[in-house]
Amino acid sequence: MKQNNRLKMREKPRVDLPNVKCRFLQLEPQEMRIIPAEEGSSAFRFEGYAVKWASINSHGEQWVKGAFTDLVNAIKAGTKIVHMYYNHGWYNYRYTNPAMALRIGKWISIEEDDIGLKVVGELTPGLWLADQVRAMLEHGTIDGFSISFYEPNPQDVEYMEGGKYIRIHRGDLYEITVCDEPSDRDARTTDTDLNRVKSMDDMKALLKGHGFDADDLINRIKNFTELDEPPKKVESPLAWVSELT
Template identity: 30%
Template sequence: MEVKRIDLESVDVKFLDSRQGVFAGYASKFGGVDSYGDTILSGAYKRTLKKRDRPIRLRWNHWGPVIGKWLEVREDDIGLYVEGELTPGHRTAEDVFASMKHGAVDGLSIGFRPLQFRDLGDGRRELKEIELLEISIVEEPADLGARVSDVKSALDEAESLKEIETILREAGRFSRADATALVARVKALARGERGAETVGAEDIRTLFQRFATG
């Protein structure tokens, strides 16, 4: 799964004060070149929004819990327009909403797979069709694509599941509980195939998407 973060200010996110916990704006915009070197073309979300086996989840930081639901997700001339509602009484959701209102949390990010794209060279792409996996509210101000690359690089050097668990936790993308849960799932995957302590980085990469999308 790839992720693509965008600041709330640049996607016109607004809070609908008449409905507590409800906000609206754009999860991504068409045209231009983003910080990842990608240009998303109009129509990229058309198929994924029509043909879905599961709803689009509203998550916290991609790897965190579902904290609400998307009331509307659609393409228009500008980009991917969304209206979301954070779950009343959900402690994480209420904390996130307070942080958004205060400006301490300032990003939306889509989790997706590129299905059709054109390589423009120099790390740039035109994304023609996207499979949308989820849309998250995110706190991390850094380039998440670079963070994922850093984690993958570190995993290549890991020699045990315990070391992998530490890398994931220290990378800041996983809490201790999340890192432990992910490693437990890798062990379950490996059980019966080979010794759990010999599971490699590719097994972890395979589990990134499964863990993030539940």
């Protein structure tokens, strides 16, 4: 059986930590957004895609739609919990501050759709680390997701293009983390969504931030709008004749 070196840990894990693989995944701009708090609630919510089917991450792995069907069903049945951390704090705290191992919130919705594994998260109100993460999310300082997954069974892994990358058809997650720097460059997150656009300057800044020539794009949109307008009725030069009869 072919050995999959990509799924090996980068170092031997401690025996008291879950034996999972951590992957920073890509998100398209604006695929993570801030959800306004419900009336009377101080909880901070955000959503985005923790996995995208079209993405091949920097470790040469691609998840297939349906890979998390069992996981989603187990979550709905109440037999499985996927945790939320900041920068894989449960694992990386040994290099930083032990307090970073705190769970910062909970995932209140995890579902598959045509794009990927869509998640809705809620930060724990009053928790100092969650408050720091919230500030960074709102300001756009941090802009990534990452997953920690258990090594899949060999029969659920498909080698593609002579082993250049693999497709994973079934997987299980330990946690989904909010992170600083995703390694798969397609997947960036941002808290800047259309609700924050209050003026033309805001729109231009948003477009420029994603590499668009704002003025050119806006002019193109205006041209499309003008083409969609029905043609004005042209009066016949002999219309006055019918008025006399």
